[in-house]
Amino acid sequence: MLILGTHLNQKQSLLVSLQAIFGLNHTNALKICSLVGVNPKVKFTKLTVNQLNRLTRICREEIDSSLLRVTQNDVQLLIQLKHYKGTRHMFGLPVRGQRTRTNAQTSKKIRKHVLNESKTRQSVSKKKY
Incomplete structure (x- = not known):
């Protein structure tokens, strides 16, 4: 899975794999999971297309490339x-x-x-x- 130019591990939980993105720490990853409405322990393979789209949109708003x-x-x-x-x-x-x-x-x-x-x-x- 590729979000903001970072390859995320699909075998890990959503919370752990979001922390691989530059600028996202544990607290920000938890906040993003709650905004998407997903349990942080869920793996990427269990997410729907709508949830993935919301996740990428929120990550772009939260973390700017600059x-x-x-x-x-x-x-x-x-x-x-x-x-x-x-x-x-x-x-x-x-x-x-x-x-x-x-x-x-x-x-x-x-x-x-x-x-x-x-x-x-x-x-x-x-x-x-």
Whole structure:
């Protein structure tokens, strides 16, 4: 089943499979199930065509495709305002108060491609003035 560009598992319950869509958490999935009028534990194979149409329409209203863009714009705004959280995002450090002495190297974060520092140091040291 394909809803909002996400393949949903038909073997799982409706509640669990709706959470695979970006931006839908447990609470939003429960709200969508109640709006459609379906038990959250029902599987996709038990839904009627009318219920599937209502489900896709409500999901489109609930989650806009620009949600990812909105979150990226929020981070960029924090960086432009030179907010503390913005500087933490800019340097790729933990934002929400996690320790950085030991565990920041292995945290779940977006890895930025950094030039190999050893190559740049070698090229600087080879220059003769």
